[in-house]
Amino acid sequence: GAGVSQSPSNKVTEKGKDVELRCDPISGHTALYWYRQSLGQGLEFLIYFQGNSAPDKSGLPSDRFSAERTGGSVSTLTIQRTQQEDSAVYLCASSFGDSPLHFGNGTRLTVT
Amino acid sequence: QKEVEQDPGPLSVPEGAIVSLNCTYSNSAFQYFMWYRQYSRKGPELLMYTYSSGNKEDGRFTAQVDKSSKYISLFIRDSQPSDSATYLCAMSDVDKLIFGTGTRLQVFP
Numbered sequence: 001g002a003g004v005s006q007s008p009s010n011k012v013t014e015k016g017k018d019v020e021l022r023c024d025p026i027s028g029h030t031a032l033y034w035y036r037q038s039l040g041q042g043l044e045f046l047i048y049f050q051g052n053s054a055p056d057k058s059g060l061p062s063d064r065f066s067a068e069r070t071g072g073s074v075s076t077l078t079i080q081r082t083q084q085e086d087s088a089v090y091l092c093a094s095s096f097g098d099s100p101l102h103f104g105n106g107t108r109l110t111v112t
Numbered sequence: 113q114k115e116v117e118q119d120p121g122p123l124s125v126p127e128g129a130i131v132s133l134n135c136t137y138s139n140s141a142f143q144y145f146m147w148y149r150q151y152s153r154k155g156p157e158l159l160m161y162t163y164s165s166g167n168k169e170d171g172r173f174t175a176q177v178d179k180s181s182k183y184i185s186l187f188i189r190d191s192q193p194s195d196s197a198t199y200l201c202a203m204s205d206v207d208k209l210i211f212g213t214g215t216r217l218q219v220f221p
Contacts, residue, residue, distance in 0.1 A: 040213070041213060042116075042200070042214060043156075045208070100144075100158045102158070103156045105153070106154075108153075
């Protein structure tokens with residue numbers, strides 16, 4: 001079946017602009033995660049959605065970052081007033097129960 | 113000190129070599145241990161998953177967990193050029209999943 005789908009695959013934006021990154025998880029997966037991967041760094045946890053529970057936002061680096069998940073499926077990560085340090089690959093993953101995470105191919109964000 | 117430490121490499125080996133990739137961790141609450149493989153410009157894909165000490169084998173890959181030493185390893189036998197990728201260890205307790213920084217592996221023909 002289809003895996004985790006992320007769009008766009010690449011995004012170039014000017015400093016100060018807002019961007020929206022989209023994630024379509026695997027159908028039936030109740031958990032959805034956003035991670036950020038910078039060059040030479042590991043995966044940095046950003047936010048976690050589980051079913052209808054309140055999301056775990058503990059990894060969001062600043063109030064310029066927000067995310068929502070509509071209808072328990074598609075999720076959008078929004079970065080307002082982008083800065084150059086926001087340049088990274090943003091990865092989305094989904095899972096069901098105790099199963100391991102399945103990742104999308106990410107959105108490569110470049111802030112100029 | 114990071115919760116999970118992983119040598120970033122790069123590690124360069126000839127085809128057919130045995131490769132050993134390692135991670136150490138500090139949180140004794142971690143119960144689940146994973147290895148992910150990430151090709152360039154792709155998302156990480158799950159390679160091995162275990163939740164107990166000991167060895168787990170899958171084809172040319174063996175995952176080893178030593179909870180007493182807080183040390184996990186991934187062994188790749190008869191390495192192939194197609195194994196060239198970044199390998200990420202990951203571990204979790206009930207609430208959170210923590211990744212290592214990844215080891216870049218290059219297998220040359």
